Amino acid sequence: MRRCCLILVPSSKKFVSHSSRRTTACFSTIGFDLPDWFRNPDGDASCAGLDDQEDIFVLPTELNPSDEQSQNRNSRPLSIRNAFPASHEDAEFEADVDEVSRILSARFASPEAIVIAMDCYSVRVTGHLVDKILTRFSNDWVAAFGFFMWAGTQGGYCHCADSYDLMVDILGKSKQFDLMWGLINQMVEVGGLVSLMTMTKVMRRLAGASRWTDAIDAFHRMDRFGVVKDTKAMNVLLDTLCKERSVKRARGAFQELRGTIPPDESSFNTLVHGWCKARMLKEALETMEEMNQHGFSPSVVTYTSLLEAYCMEKDFQTVYSLLDEMHKRRCPPNVITYTIVMHALGKAGRTREALDMFDKLKEDGVAPDASFYNSLIYILGRAGRLEDAYSVVEEMHKTGIPSNVTTFNTLISAACDHSQAENALKLLVKMEEQSCKPDIKTYTPLLKLCCKKQWVKTLLFLVCHMFRKDISPDFSTYTLLVSWLCRNGKVAQSCLFLEEMISKGFTPKLETFDLVMKKLEKRNLQIMYKKIHMLRTHITNLRHTNSFQ
DNA sequence: TGAAGTTTAA
Incomplete structure:
Protein backbone atom coordinates (compact mmCIF):
# COMPACT_ATOMS: atom_id res chain seq x y z
CA MET A 1 0.00 0.00 0.00
CA ARG A 2 1.23 3.48 -0.82
CA ARG A 3 1.55 5.59 2.26
CA CYS A 4 1.84 9.26 3.00
CA CYS A 5 2.23 11.54 5.94
CA LEU A 6 -0.70 12.39 8.22
CA ILE A 7 0.19 16.04 8.60
CA LEU A 8 0.52 17.14 5.06
CA VAL A 9 3.24 19.71 4.84
CA PRO A 10 5.03 20.52 1.58
CA SER A 11 7.80 18.04 2.23
CA SER A 12 6.13 15.11 3.87
CA LYS A 13 9.30 13.04 4.17
CA LYS A 14 11.01 15.76 6.15
CA PHE A 15 8.09 15.90 8.47
CA VAL A 16 8.16 12.18 9.05
CA SER A 17 11.76 12.39 10.11
CA HIS A 18 11.07 15.22 12.54
CA SER A 19 7.63 14.27 13.69
CA SER A 20 8.54 13.10 17.16
CA ARG A 21 10.66 16.17 17.83
CA ARG A 22 7.88 18.50 16.76
CA THR A 23 5.29 16.74 18.80
CA THR A 24 7.61 16.73 21.79
CA ALA A 25 7.95 20.48 21.44
CA CYS A 26 4.18 20.79 21.73
CA PHE A 27 4.32 19.05 25.05
CA SER A 28 7.36 20.80 26.45
CA THR A 29 6.02 24.28 25.78
CA ILE A 30 3.04 23.58 27.97
CA GLY A 31 5.05 21.71 30.55
CA PHE A 32 3.73 18.20 30.29
CA ASP A 33 6.03 15.31 30.97
CA LEU A 34 6.56 13.17 27.94
CA PRO A 35 7.46 9.56 28.32
CA ASP A 36 11.00 8.81 27.13
CA TRP A 37 9.92 6.57 24.30
CA PHE A 38 7.93 9.43 22.88
CA ARG A 39 10.87 11.82 22.93
CA ASN A 40 13.06 9.31 21.21
CA PRO A 41 10.98 6.51 19.77
CA ASP A 42 13.73 4.92 17.73
CA GLY A 43 16.70 5.37 19.98
CA ASP A 44 15.73 4.10 23.40
CA ALA A 45 16.50 0.42 23.44
CA SER A 46 14.98 -0.14 26.86
CA CYS A 47 11.56 0.87 25.64
CA ALA A 48 11.66 0.55 21.90
CA GLY A 49 12.85 -3.00 22.26
CA LEU A 50 9.69 -3.92 24.04
CA ASP A 51 7.51 -3.18 21.09
CA ASP A 52 6.89 -4.57 17.73
CA GLN A 53 8.55 -3.01 14.76
CA GLU A 54 8.27 0.79 14.98
CA ASP A 55 5.59 2.17 12.76
CA ILE A 56 6.29 5.40 10.99
CA PHE A 57 4.12 8.44 11.42
CA VAL A 58 1.99 7.76 8.39
CA LEU A 59 -1.50 7.04 7.24
CA PRO A 60 -2.67 5.27 4.10
CA THR A 61 -2.72 7.16 0.86
CA GLU A 62 -6.45 7.96 0.97
CA LEU A 63 -5.58 10.52 3.59
CA ASN A 64 -3.65 12.73 1.22
CA PRO A 65 -5.87 15.65 0.18
CA SER A 66 -3.51 16.41 -2.70
CA ASP A 67 -4.06 12.91 -4.02
CA GLU A 68 -6.16 12.44 -7.14
CA GLN A 69 -8.47 10.20 -5.15
CA SER A 70 -9.05 12.80 -2.50
CA GLN A 71 -12.72 13.20 -1.69
CA ASN A 72 -12.70 16.91 -1.16
CA ARG A 73 -10.20 18.61 -3.41
CA ASN A 74 -11.27 22.11 -2.56
CA SER A 75 -10.44 21.92 1.08
CA ARG A 76 -7.26 23.42 2.43
CA PRO A 77 -4.42 20.99 3.01
CA LEU A 78 -3.98 19.90 6.58
CA SER A 79 -0.93 21.46 8.12
CA ILE A 80 0.78 21.61 11.45
CA ARG A 81 -0.05 25.31 11.57
CA ASN A 82 -3.73 24.68 11.12
CA ALA A 83 -3.65 21.97 13.69
CA PHE A 84 -1.86 24.08 16.29
CA CYS A 160 -13.55 34.50 44.08
CA ALA A 161 -16.65 32.38 44.73
CA ASP A 162 -16.43 30.78 41.24
CA SER A 163 -12.86 29.57 41.81
CA TYR A 164 -13.89 28.10 45.16
CA ASP A 165 -16.81 26.35 43.46
CA LEU A 166 -14.49 24.93 40.81
CA MET A 167 -12.14 23.61 43.50
CA VAL A 168 -15.04 22.16 45.51
CA ASP A 169 -16.15 20.32 42.39
CA ILE A 170 -12.66 18.95 41.65
CA LEU A 171 -12.30 17.65 45.23
CA GLY A 172 -15.80 16.15 45.05
CA LYS A 173 -15.08 14.52 41.72
CA SER A 174 -11.94 12.94 43.19
CA LYS A 175 -13.94 11.82 46.25
CA GLN A 176 -11.81 13.96 48.59
CA PHE A 177 -14.87 14.75 50.69
CA ASP A 178 -13.08 15.72 53.92
CA LEU A 179 -11.01 18.28 52.04
CA MET A 180 -14.14 19.41 50.22
CA TRP A 181 -15.95 20.10 53.52
CA GLY A 182 -12.84 21.85 54.83
CA LEU A 183 -12.99 24.16 51.85
CA ILE A 184 -16.71 24.81 52.40
CA ASN A 185 -15.94 25.86 56.00
CA GLN A 186 -13.21 28.13 54.70
CA MET A 187 -15.72 29.71 52.29
CA VAL A 188 -18.04 30.39 55.24
CA GLU A 189 -15.19 31.92 57.27
CA VAL A 190 -14.06 34.16 54.41
CA GLY A 191 -17.63 35.38 54.34
CA GLY A 192 -20.77 34.23 52.62
CA LEU A 193 -19.19 32.59 49.59
CA VAL A 194 -21.29 29.43 49.74
CA SER A 195 -24.20 29.56 47.31
CA LEU A 196 -26.79 27.13 46.00
CA MET A 197 -24.33 26.58 43.13
CA THR A 198 -21.72 25.36 45.63
CA MET A 199 -24.18 23.10 47.42
CA THR A 200 -25.42 21.77 44.09
CA LYS A 201 -21.90 20.60 43.29
CA VAL A 202 -21.55 19.12 46.78
CA MET A 203 -24.85 17.18 46.56
CA ARG A 204 -24.18 15.97 43.00
CA ARG A 205 -20.66 14.75 43.78
CA LEU A 206 -21.79 12.99 46.98
CA ALA A 207 -24.69 11.28 45.21
CA GLY A 208 -22.40 10.48 42.27
CA ALA A 209 -20.16 8.59 44.73
CA SER A 210 -23.23 6.63 45.93
CA ARG A 211 -23.29 8.62 49.17
CA TRP A 212 -26.97 9.44 48.81
CA THR A 213 -27.59 9.85 52.55
CA ASP A 214 -24.68 12.31 52.76
CA ALA A 215 -26.19 14.25 49.85
CA ILE A 216 -29.52 14.49 51.70
CA ASP A 217 -27.67 15.52 54.89
CA ALA A 218 -25.82 18.20 52.92
CA PHE A 219 -29.21 19.57 51.88
CA HIS A 220 -30.41 19.67 55.49
CA ARG A 221 -27.22 21.45 56.61
CA MET A 222 -27.35 24.02 53.82
CA ASP A 223 -28.90 26.81 55.86
CA ARG A 224 -25.93 26.68 58.26
CA PHE A 225 -23.80 27.87 55.36
CA GLY A 226 -26.25 30.65 54.56
CA VAL A 227 -28.09 28.91 51.71
CA VAL A 228 -31.90 28.97 51.85
CA LYS A 229 -33.73 25.63 51.70
CA ASP A 230 -36.43 26.69 49.27
CA THR A 231 -38.27 24.99 46.41
CA LYS A 232 -35.39 25.57 44.01
CA ALA A 233 -32.92 23.96 46.41
CA MET A 234 -35.26 21.03 47.04
CA ASN A 235 -35.60 20.50 43.30
CA VAL A 236 -31.81 20.31 43.01
CA LEU A 237 -31.78 17.57 45.64
CA LEU A 238 -34.58 15.64 43.94
CA ASP A 239 -32.93 15.94 40.55
CA THR A 240 -29.56 14.89 41.94
CA LEU A 241 -31.00 11.77 43.54
CA CYS A 242 -32.95 10.90 40.38
CA LYS A 243 -29.98 11.39 38.09
CA GLU A 244 -27.68 9.46 40.39
CA ARG A 245 -29.67 6.25 40.29
CA SER A 246 -31.82 6.71 43.34
CA VAL A 247 -35.29 7.82 42.37
CA LYS A 248 -36.70 5.97 45.40
CA ARG A 249 -34.60 8.11 47.74
CA ALA A 250 -35.82 11.16 45.81
CA ARG A 251 -39.41 10.13 46.52
CA GLY A 252 -38.53 9.60 50.20
CA ALA A 253 -36.92 13.03 50.46
CA PHE A 254 -39.88 14.61 48.65
CA GLN A 255 -42.40 13.03 51.01
CA GLU A 256 -40.40 14.28 53.98
CA LEU A 257 -39.88 17.81 52.69
CA ARG A 258 -43.12 18.72 50.95
CA GLY A 259 -44.83 19.57 54.24
CA THR A 260 -42.42 22.46 54.79
CA ILE A 261 -41.28 23.34 51.28
CA PRO A 262 -44.03 23.88 48.69
CA PRO A 263 -43.41 21.79 45.55
CA ASP A 264 -43.82 23.35 42.13
CA GLU A 265 -44.31 21.90 38.66
CA SER A 266 -40.56 21.22 38.35
CA SER A 267 -40.56 19.14 41.53
CA PHE A 268 -43.14 16.78 40.01
CA ASN A 269 -41.59 16.76 36.57
CA THR A 270 -38.25 15.89 38.08
CA LEU A 271 -39.77 12.89 39.83
CA VAL A 272 -41.74 11.80 36.75
CA HIS A 273 -38.54 11.98 34.72
CA GLY A 274 -36.70 10.01 37.40
CA TRP A 275 -39.25 7.17 37.26
CA CYS A 276 -39.27 7.22 33.45
CA LYS A 277 -35.49 6.98 33.22
CA ALA A 278 -35.60 4.09 35.69
CA ARG A 279 -38.18 2.49 33.40
CA MET A 280 -40.72 2.45 36.23
CA LEU A 281 -43.74 3.60 34.29
CA LYS A 282 -46.33 2.68 36.90
CA GLU A 283 -44.70 5.01 39.43
CA ALA A 284 -44.33 7.73 36.79
CA LEU A 285 -48.07 7.63 36.10
CA GLU A 286 -48.83 7.66 39.84
CA THR A 287 -46.66 10.77 40.26
CA MET A 288 -48.52 12.40 37.36
CA GLU A 289 -51.76 11.68 39.16
CA GLU A 290 -50.38 13.22 42.36
CA MET A 291 -49.24 16.19 40.33
CA ASN A 292 -52.80 16.64 39.09
CA GLN A 293 -54.10 16.58 42.66
CA HIS A 294 -51.74 19.46 43.46
CA GLY A 295 -53.31 21.45 40.65
CA PHE A 296 -50.57 20.99 38.07
CA SER A 297 -51.72 19.47 34.80
CA PRO A 298 -49.12 17.55 32.78
CA SER A 299 -47.02 19.87 30.66
CA VAL A 300 -45.00 19.20 27.53
CA VAL A 301 -42.08 18.36 29.85
CA THR A 302 -44.15 15.70 31.65
CA TYR A 303 -45.39 14.20 28.37
CA THR A 304 -41.92 14.25 26.88
CA SER A 305 -40.50 12.30 29.81
CA LEU A 306 -43.29 9.77 29.44
CA LEU A 307 -42.73 9.51 25.70
CA GLU A 308 -39.07 8.85 26.26
CA ALA A 309 -39.94 5.97 28.55
CA TYR A 310 -42.17 4.39 25.86
CA CYS A 311 -39.37 4.98 23.35
CA MET A 312 -37.01 3.04 25.61
CA GLU A 313 -39.55 0.22 25.64
CA LYS A 314 -39.68 0.50 21.83
CA ASP A 315 -43.47 0.77 22.23
CA PHE A 316 -43.87 3.09 19.26
CA GLN A 317 -47.59 2.47 19.00
CA THR A 318 -48.08 4.15 22.38
CA VAL A 319 -45.59 6.83 21.36
CA TYR A 320 -47.70 7.73 18.31
CA SER A 321 -50.95 7.75 20.32
CA LEU A 322 -49.35 9.94 23.00
CA LEU A 323 -48.26 12.42 20.33
CA ASP A 324 -51.90 12.56 19.17
CA GLU A 325 -53.07 13.03 22.74
CA MET A 326 -50.66 15.94 23.19
CA HIS A 327 -52.14 17.66 20.14
CA LYS A 328 -55.70 17.04 21.35
CA ARG A 329 -54.93 18.37 24.81
CA ARG A 330 -53.43 21.53 23.34
CA CYS A 331 -50.09 20.62 24.75
CA PRO A 332 -48.32 20.08 21.40
CA PRO A 333 -44.94 18.37 21.11
CA ASN A 334 -41.99 20.73 20.90
CA VAL A 335 -38.54 20.35 19.36
CA ILE A 336 -37.31 18.28 22.32
CA THR A 337 -40.23 15.85 22.03
CA TYR A 338 -39.56 15.41 18.31
CA THR A 339 -35.84 14.94 18.90
CA ILE A 340 -36.49 12.13 21.36
CA VAL A 341 -38.97 10.32 19.11
CA MET A 342 -36.91 10.75 15.95
CA HIS A 343 -33.76 9.59 17.70
CA ALA A 344 -35.42 6.52 19.18
CA LEU A 345 -36.92 5.54 15.81
CA GLY A 346 -33.54 5.99 14.14
CA LYS A 347 -31.77 3.93 16.77
CA ALA A 348 -34.36 1.20 16.39
CA GLY A 349 -33.44 1.05 12.70
CA ARG A 350 -36.74 2.68 11.63
CA THR A 351 -34.94 5.34 9.59
CA ARG A 352 -37.88 6.11 7.31
CA GLU A 353 -40.22 6.82 10.23
CA ALA A 354 -37.48 8.83 11.94
CA LEU A 355 -37.13 11.07 8.90
CA ASP A 356 -40.93 11.40 8.77
CA MET A 357 -40.68 13.09 12.17
CA PHE A 358 -38.73 15.88 10.51
CA ASP A 359 -41.75 16.48 8.23
CA LYS A 360 -44.14 16.32 11.21
CA LEU A 361 -42.06 18.91 13.04
CA LYS A 362 -42.16 21.20 10.03
CA GLU A 363 -45.95 20.67 9.64
CA ASP A 364 -46.37 21.71 13.27
CA GLY A 365 -44.41 24.86 12.60
CA VAL A 366 -41.78 23.90 15.17
CA ALA A 367 -38.31 25.28 14.48
CA PRO A 368 -35.53 22.68 14.54
CA ASP A 369 -32.53 23.55 16.70
CA ALA A 370 -28.91 22.39 16.84
CA SER A 371 -29.67 19.32 18.98
CA PHE A 372 -32.45 18.24 16.63
CA TYR A 373 -30.15 18.59 13.64
CA ASN A 374 -27.37 16.77 15.48
CA SER A 375 -29.70 13.89 16.14
CA LEU A 376 -30.70 13.84 12.48
CA ILE A 377 -27.03 13.84 11.47
CA TYR A 378 -26.44 10.94 13.85
CA ILE A 379 -29.29 8.89 12.35
CA LEU A 380 -28.09 9.53 8.79
CA GLY A 381 -24.51 8.70 9.75
CA ARG A 382 -25.63 5.49 11.40
CA ALA A 383 -27.55 4.54 8.27
CA GLY A 384 -24.38 5.10 6.24
CA ARG A 385 -25.83 8.20 4.53
CA LEU A 386 -22.86 10.48 5.15
CA GLU A 387 -23.47 12.70 2.14
CA ASP A 388 -27.00 13.36 3.43
CA ALA A 389 -25.52 14.13 6.83
CA TYR A 390 -23.24 16.77 5.28
CA SER A 391 -26.28 18.26 3.50
CA VAL A 392 -28.00 18.61 6.87
CA VAL A 393 -24.99 20.61 8.10
CA GLU A 394 -25.41 22.90 5.09
CA GLU A 395 -29.11 23.26 5.85
CA MET A 396 -28.24 24.15 9.45
CA HIS A 397 -25.98 26.94 8.28
CA LYS A 398 -28.58 28.22 5.83
CA THR A 399 -31.10 28.34 8.69
CA GLY A 400 -28.59 30.31 10.75
CA ILE A 401 -27.87 27.55 13.25
CA PRO A 402 -24.12 27.15 13.71
CA SER A 403 -22.60 23.69 14.11
CA ASN A 404 -21.50 23.01 17.64
CA VAL A 405 -19.09 20.55 19.25
CA THR A 406 -21.71 17.76 19.12
CA THR A 407 -22.27 18.34 15.39
CA PHE A 408 -18.56 17.86 14.79
CA ASN A 409 -18.30 14.94 17.18
CA THR A 410 -21.21 13.18 15.48
CA LEU A 411 -19.71 13.74 12.04
CA ILE A 412 -16.23 12.66 13.16
CA SER A 413 -17.65 9.57 14.77
CA ALA A 414 -19.65 8.69 11.63
CA ALA A 415 -16.59 9.27 9.42
CA CYS A 416 -14.48 7.04 11.69
CA ASP A 417 -17.16 4.34 11.70
CA HIS A 418 -16.93 4.28 7.92
CA SER A 419 -13.11 4.35 7.98
CA GLN A 420 -13.01 7.81 6.44
CA ALA A 421 -10.01 8.92 8.45
CA GLU A 422 -9.12 11.78 6.15
CA ASN A 423 -12.56 13.35 6.47
CA ALA A 424 -12.50 12.82 10.22
CA LEU A 425 -9.16 14.62 10.55
CA LYS A 426 -10.29 17.40 8.24
CA LEU A 427 -13.29 17.92 10.50
CA LEU A 428 -10.94 18.24 13.47
CA VAL A 429 -9.01 20.95 11.64
CA LYS A 430 -12.27 22.63 10.61
CA MET A 431 -13.30 22.75 14.26
CA GLU A 432 -10.18 24.73 15.04
CA GLU A 433 -10.82 27.06 12.14
CA GLN A 434 -14.32 27.71 13.45
CA SER A 435 -13.02 28.12 17.03
CA CYS A 436 -15.13 25.20 18.12
CA LYS A 437 -13.42 23.68 21.15
CA PRO A 438 -13.13 19.90 20.91
CA ASP A 439 -13.83 17.71 23.93
CA ILE A 440 -12.95 14.18 24.91
CA LYS A 441 -15.70 12.79 22.70
CA THR A 442 -14.12 14.43 19.68
CA TYR A 443 -11.00 12.36 20.11
CA THR A 444 -12.39 9.01 21.20
CA PRO A 445 -13.50 7.75 17.75
CA LEU A 446 -10.27 9.04 16.21
CA LEU A 447 -8.17 7.29 18.85
CA LYS A 448 -10.19 4.15 18.37
CA LEU A 449 -9.67 4.25 14.63
CA CYS A 450 -5.92 4.79 15.09
CA CYS A 451 -5.77 1.79 17.38
CA LYS A 452 -7.73 -0.33 14.95
CA LYS A 453 -5.45 0.66 12.07
CA GLN A 454 -2.34 0.36 14.27
CA TRP A 455 -1.41 4.00 13.66
CA VAL A 456 0.22 4.29 17.01
CA LYS A 457 2.17 7.47 16.37
CA THR A 458 -0.88 9.20 14.94
CA LEU A 459 -2.66 8.15 18.09
CA LEU A 460 0.07 9.67 20.24
CA PHE A 461 -0.01 12.81 18.14
CA LEU A 462 -3.73 13.10 18.87
CA VAL A 463 -3.12 12.54 22.58
CA CYS A 464 -0.65 15.43 22.44
CA HIS A 465 -3.22 17.54 20.62
CA MET A 466 -5.70 16.76 23.39
CA PHE A 467 -3.33 17.91 26.12
CA ARG A 468 -2.76 21.20 24.35
CA LYS A 469 -6.49 21.72 24.40
CA ASP A 470 -6.66 21.01 28.14
CA ILE A 471 -8.54 17.80 27.50
CA SER A 472 -7.22 14.99 29.61
CA PRO A 473 -8.31 11.43 28.96
CA ASP A 474 -11.18 10.24 31.13
CA PHE A 475 -11.43 6.80 32.68
CA SER A 476 -12.79 5.11 29.58
CA THR A 477 -10.32 6.77 27.22
CA TYR A 478 -7.44 5.60 29.41
CA THR A 479 -8.93 2.12 29.47
CA LEU A 480 -9.27 2.23 25.69
CA LEU A 481 -5.68 3.43 25.22
CA VAL A 482 -4.23 0.87 27.60
CA SER A 483 -6.11 -2.09 26.19
CA TRP A 484 -5.82 -1.19 22.52
CA LEU A 485 -2.11 -0.41 22.73
CA CYS A 486 -1.61 -3.65 24.57
CA ARG A 487 -3.57 -5.65 22.01
CA ASN A 488 -1.73 -3.94 19.17
CA GLY A 489 1.66 -4.98 20.44
CA LYS A 490 2.61 -1.66 22.08
CA VAL A 491 2.88 -3.01 25.57
CA ALA A 492 5.43 -0.43 26.81
CA GLN A 493 3.19 2.49 25.84
CA SER A 494 0.26 0.62 27.29
CA CYS A 495 2.03 0.34 30.66
CA LEU A 496 2.91 4.02 30.66
CA PHE A 497 -0.72 5.00 30.13
CA LEU A 498 -1.76 2.53 32.82
CA GLU A 499 0.65 4.12 35.29
CA GLU A 500 -0.42 7.62 34.30
CA MET A 501 -4.05 6.63 34.70
CA ILE A 502 -3.39 5.49 38.27
CA SER A 503 -1.37 8.61 39.09
CA LYS A 504 -4.36 10.71 37.98
CA GLY A 505 -6.48 8.96 40.59
CA PHE A 506 -8.37 6.57 38.32
CA THR A 507 -8.83 2.98 39.40
CA PRO A 508 -8.34 0.70 36.40
CA LYS A 509 -10.52 -2.36 36.07
CA LEU A 510 -8.87 -5.60 37.11
CA GLU A 511 -9.40 -6.92 33.56
CA THR A 512 -7.23 -4.06 32.30
CA PHE A 513 -4.41 -5.06 34.65
CA ASP A 514 -4.80 -8.70 33.68
CA LEU A 515 -4.66 -7.93 29.98
CA VAL A 516 -1.41 -5.97 30.36
CA MET A 517 0.15 -8.50 32.72
CA LYS A 518 -0.68 -11.39 30.44
CA LYS A 519 1.10 -9.66 27.57
CA LEU A 520 4.13 -8.79 29.75
CA GLU A 521 4.32 -12.37 30.94
CA LYS A 522 4.12 -13.68 27.40
CA ARG A 523 7.00 -11.43 26.41
CA ASN A 524 8.94 -12.28 29.55
CA LEU A 525 9.23 -8.63 30.57
CA GLN A 526 9.74 -9.37 34.22
CA ILE A 527 10.65 -5.96 35.66
CA MET A 528 7.64 -4.30 34.17
CA TYR A 529 5.47 -7.27 35.10
CA LYS A 530 6.48 -6.93 38.76
CA LYS A 531 5.76 -3.21 38.71
CA ILE A 532 2.27 -3.63 37.27
CA HIS A 533 1.64 -6.58 39.59
CA MET A 534 2.48 -4.33 42.57
CA LEU A 535 0.10 -1.66 41.33
CA ARG A 536 -2.63 -4.25 40.87
CA THR A 537 -2.14 -5.54 44.43
CA HIS A 538 -2.23 -1.99 45.74
CA ILE A 539 -5.49 -1.25 43.92
CA THR A 540 -7.04 -4.54 45.07
CA ASN A 541 -6.14 -3.74 48.69
CA LEU A 542 -7.60 -0.28 48.37
CA ARG A 543 -10.85 -1.72 47.04
CA HIS A 544 -10.91 -4.22 49.88
CA THR A 545 -10.41 -1.46 52.47
CA ASN A 546 -13.06 0.77 50.90
CA SER A 547 -15.65 -1.98 50.85
CA PHE A 548 -15.44 -2.12 54.66
CA GLN A 549 -15.78 1.62 55.15
C1' DT B 1 -25.26 18.80 32.26
C1' DG B 2 -28.76 19.20 35.92
C1' DA B 3 -37.39 19.76 35.17
C1' DA B 4 -37.50 16.84 29.06
C1' DG B 5 -33.49 16.03 23.75
C1' DT B 6 -28.26 15.28 20.31
C1' DT B 7 -22.02 12.54 19.98
C1' DT B 8 -19.22 7.78 22.83
C1' DA B 9 -15.36 2.76 23.98
C1' DA B 10 -17.27 -3.80 24.43
Missing part, protein backbone atom coordinates in the same frame (compact mmCIF):
# COMPACT_ATOMS: atom_id res chain seq x y z
CA PRO A 85 -2.68 27.75 15.86
CA ALA A 86 -0.49 29.83 18.12
CA SER A 87 -2.25 32.01 20.66
CA HIS A 88 -1.10 35.60 20.70
CA GLU A 89 -3.66 36.78 23.22
CA ASP A 90 -1.46 37.34 26.13
CA ALA A 91 2.06 36.05 25.93
CA GLU A 92 2.82 36.72 29.57
CA PHE A 93 -0.32 34.95 30.71
CA GLU A 94 0.42 31.95 28.48
CA ALA A 95 3.98 31.85 29.79
CA ASP A 96 2.70 31.80 33.38
CA VAL A 97 0.20 29.04 32.54
CA ASP A 98 3.00 27.02 30.95
CA GLU A 99 5.33 27.63 33.88
CA VAL A 100 2.75 26.55 36.46
CA SER A 101 1.74 23.53 34.35
CA ARG A 102 5.37 22.48 34.07
CA ILE A 103 5.85 22.69 37.84
CA LEU A 104 2.61 20.86 38.60
CA SER A 105 3.36 18.08 36.12
CA ALA A 106 6.13 16.77 38.36
CA ARG A 107 4.38 14.21 40.48
CA PHE A 108 4.04 15.67 43.97
CA ALA A 109 3.13 13.50 46.92
CA SER A 110 0.79 16.03 48.48
CA PRO A 111 -0.78 19.44 47.89
CA GLU A 112 1.44 20.80 50.70
CA ALA A 113 4.56 19.77 48.77
CA ILE A 114 3.26 21.82 45.84
CA VAL A 115 2.75 24.88 48.05
CA ILE A 116 6.42 24.66 49.09
CA ALA A 117 7.62 24.07 45.53
CA MET A 118 5.54 26.90 44.09
CA ASP A 119 7.05 29.44 46.47
CA CYS A 120 10.31 29.37 44.50
CA TYR A 121 8.64 30.81 41.43
CA SER A 122 7.29 34.23 40.61
CA VAL A 123 3.97 33.99 38.83
CA ARG A 124 1.36 36.73 38.75
CA VAL A 125 -1.79 35.15 40.16
CA THR A 126 -5.10 36.28 38.68
CA GLY A 127 -8.59 34.77 38.67
CA HIS A 128 -8.13 33.91 35.01
CA LEU A 129 -4.90 32.02 35.71
CA VAL A 130 -6.47 30.10 38.60
CA ASP A 131 -9.45 29.06 36.46
CA LYS A 132 -7.22 27.99 33.59
CA ILE A 133 -4.97 25.87 35.84
CA LEU A 134 -7.90 24.34 37.74
CA THR A 135 -9.57 23.40 34.45
CA ARG A 136 -6.36 21.93 33.07
CA PHE A 137 -5.73 19.90 36.23
CA SER A 138 -9.36 19.07 36.96
CA ASN A 139 -8.55 15.36 36.92
CA ASP A 140 -5.52 15.77 39.17
CA TRP A 141 -6.78 16.98 42.54
CA VAL A 142 -3.33 17.00 44.20
CA ALA A 143 -1.97 19.41 41.59
CA ALA A 144 -5.16 21.48 41.47
CA PHE A 145 -5.54 21.77 45.26
CA GLY A 146 -1.83 22.42 45.89
CA PHE A 147 -1.89 25.24 43.37
CA PHE A 148 -5.19 26.57 44.74
CA MET A 149 -3.83 26.72 48.29
CA TRP A 150 -0.63 28.41 47.16
CA ALA A 151 -2.49 30.94 44.98
CA GLY A 152 -4.69 31.83 47.97
CA THR A 153 -1.63 32.97 49.94
CA GLN A 154 -0.36 35.35 47.25
CA GLY A 155 -0.49 39.05 48.08
CA GLY A 156 -3.08 41.15 46.29
CA TYR A 157 -5.17 38.17 45.32
CA CYS A 158 -8.28 36.54 46.82
CA HIS A 159 -10.13 33.56 45.40
